[in-house]
Amino acid sequence: NACQDCVCINGNIQCVTKACRPLSCPLNQQVHSPGSCCPRCANCSAVGYLFAEDETWISPMDSCLKCQCHNGVVTCGRTRCIVPCQTTVAVPGQCCPVCRGCTFNNMVGHDIIAIPHDNRCMSCECNANHTWLCSPTSCPPLDCPQSDRYTPKGTCCPICDRCYLDVENRNVASGFSWRVSECQSCRCDLGSIVCSTQQSNPNYDVTTGDCCEECIDPSEGCVYDGHTVAPQHRWLVDKCTTCQCFAGEGELRHATMQVRGAPSVTPGECCPHCIPRPASCVAFGDPHYQTFDGRMIHFQGTCRYLLTADCSRAAFRVEVENRNIGGDARVSWTDRVHMTVAHHRITVDGFYNVMLNGTQVPHLPLLIKPYIFIDKSANTLLINTHLGVRLSWNALQHHLQVEVPSSFKKKLCGLCGNFNNLPQDDLRLRNSRIARSDIQFGNNWKVLGREMQSCPDATPYNPCDGISYRKRKRANNACKVINSDLFAQCHQVVSPAMYFSACVHDVCACGGNEDYCLCDVLETYAAQCRRAGVVVRWRSSTLCALNCPSELGYVFDECGSPCKRTCANTNLPPSVIEEQCYMPCVSGCQCPAGMVEYDGRCINSMDCPDT
Structure with a gap:
């Protein structure tokens, strides 16, 4: 209990309950953070107004004061004005004064772009208000040793005459290009590795050995299970699934499956029949x-x-x-x-x-x-x-x-x-x-x-476009576990290709929190495997380990029952509880078999208090 501090004195447990300070926000605007005792305001109250979490505003008392609401606390900072001119004019309600004209090299200009001589990495623009708006130049990440980098005179960004491919342990000259895969190619551009991907339409079949699709002769029909099927031909996969081949002039061939349900065998009967099949949509990453x-x-x-x-x-x-x-x-x-x-x-x-x-x-x-x-x-x-x-x-x-x-x-x-x-x-x-x-x-x-x-x-x-080649390669290597033997038993029922692509995207975007994003996608793929009837024991001490509070009696189960047993329902028949359950199983911390949950811990069902 995060709200209690306990101590053991001479065999006796003495606990003190923490006191939470009263909050100024209503109950429906108070939230609890995991592991904390006291609630906090989800919104902030300032200058007579209520501001949402992460909302920013300019103080009505001081136009140079910019404030933000975060975790129920208001923090403010002052705007720094840089006005590169000698004659300025104050504008009512505006923090920074404006120039009567932008001064550059002892000249007054209007609607011009200039680069200061003392800072080649800053680009300044004189806008309609005669104010210089300056922004730093963004330099591309370099994939070359520090000793090889130099900055040409009169420029901002350092460059190199070659790129180092750490994965292959070799150097390539600037201008050299190579293919990473059938759809992706890279080149060395003055020390930066720039990669581009050919876009392929996911609606159609991809020609083997190539990235982009091509129209085919409509007389070729479709290929299904290793056999060629004529255009417009229909066939049965099972009692619940009908297929048809579509192929026409100037179109790409594809086969459409009409699934009427899922084949199921009723106890006591021999042949399967169709029952309504549910569908699921997943949002993750x-x-x-x-x-x-x-x-x-x-x-x-x-x-x-x-x-x-x-x-x-x-x-x-x-x-x-x-x-x-x-x-x-x-x-x-x-x-x-x-x-x-x-x-x-x-x-x-x-x-x-x-x-x-x-x-x-x-x-x-x-x-x-x-x-x-x-x-x-x-x-x-x-x-x-x-x-x-x-x-x-x-x-x-x-x-x-x-x-x-x-x-x-x-x-x-x-x-x-x-x-x-x-x-x-x-x-x-x-x-x-x-x-x-x-x-x-x-x-x-x-x-x-x-x-x-x-x-x-x-x-x-695409977050992978703005990082170094080394980080992109590391993201690909981390996500290869989806295609590995660890998940091999699931590959036949849930294709790993889409999840691998999503994994690389997420790991590139996560920056220093790569493990969290990797485990997020792996758990999503494992959940889809469980839904398809395949349970993969994929976690280990070095891969997305989950530690359950064993002192409270919990154990980790990759495929535990979604029907939680508690002291409140321990006397109910299992069929009554399972009426409300619909997932095959869930992963996480559960009470062991024969134990039930009570007051945040696992206890023997015989120890449940009388209600």
Whole structure:
């Protein structure tokens, strides 16, 4: 208990409860940080106004004072004015004075760009207000020894005449180029390794040995399971799956599968029959979205977005809020989830706090008959609804999964796609057209509201482009574990290619926190393997180890029951508890078999207090 300090004196335990100072903000604006006792304000109160977390503003008392709200605390700093001119004019309500004209080399100029002689790494522009706006020159990272670097006279950035490839332990001259893979090539540019990737359309088959697709002769048809299938031909894979080959003039061939359900055998019967198959959408990393139809979408927006919703009858709605990773405003992860179902509004955040219709839920599990059941098992929060729509949220690793039954097929919209078994059209916009890029698609599903004015659209960004060749290579090497024998038993049921690509992207973006981002993607891939029926024991003491509090009786289980046994339900039949469970298993800290959870620890069920 973080709010108690205890000491053992002569065999007796004496505890003192900490006192928390009163907060000025309402209860619904107070949050708890993991491992801390006292709550803190999620918002800040200053100059008679309420400011949101990480919001910045200019003090109305002093235009040179810029303030920010962080962790409920207001911090302010003064703006430093640099006005490179002799004659200035003060502007009411503005911090820095402006020039009557920008002075450069004893001359007055207007709308000019200049580089100061005393600082070649600064570029200054005289704007319409006759004020110099100066910004530092950004130098590219160098992949050459320090001893080889030099700065030519009259320039800012150091260069080298060669690049060092540490992975291959050799030097290459500036201008030398080479291929890293079929789709990626690199060159040495004055000491910097610059890599470019040929873009390939993921909707179509890739010709073997090449990066980009080519149109084929329509008479060739499709290839399925090693056999050539004629154009327009239909065939059965099993009782639940029908396939058809599409190939036409000027088009790329592809085979479309119509899946009516999942084959299942009823006890006592011989032949399988089709049962409705649910579909799932996953949001993970910084962030990536795998749609209901299996397409991977990469979108790093930092606003509030519609993840998925019933766009035909408005039966349910799920929205996500993304926030920045560290100080990089171009990269984000899922931080908060909002769900609306049966006229109830549910919000869960990164600390597993649950809000129901604006009021915080003090304890879990929560049951609202017959609509909603909410519980937490290990590191996963589970929400089950009467519609068959189910949500699981791992706040520690920003991993969100939404599962919907087949009754919602072709009725959904949002970042998770339309659930029609065709990944080719998952980038469908609000106006029913297909987006040209993941960025355009993601921005289109921004939730309209007051925050729209202060939340800009995301822009294309690849974090691997702005780092050194050595770091990019290290990211590739770290993520190769997904393609290794460690996950080999899962490769046949869940393709690792999309997760490897997402892993490299995330590790490049994480900077000094690479292990966290690596483990985030590995856990996401392992979770999809568990959902497909393959349990991979992939963690070790050197790879994403999880330490459970053994002093409280917990043990780590890669595939533990999502139906948590507690003193409150220990006398209920297992079938009653499992009615609300829908995941095959979850990974995390669990009580061992025969033990139940009570007051934050594992105890023998016989030791449960009488209620």
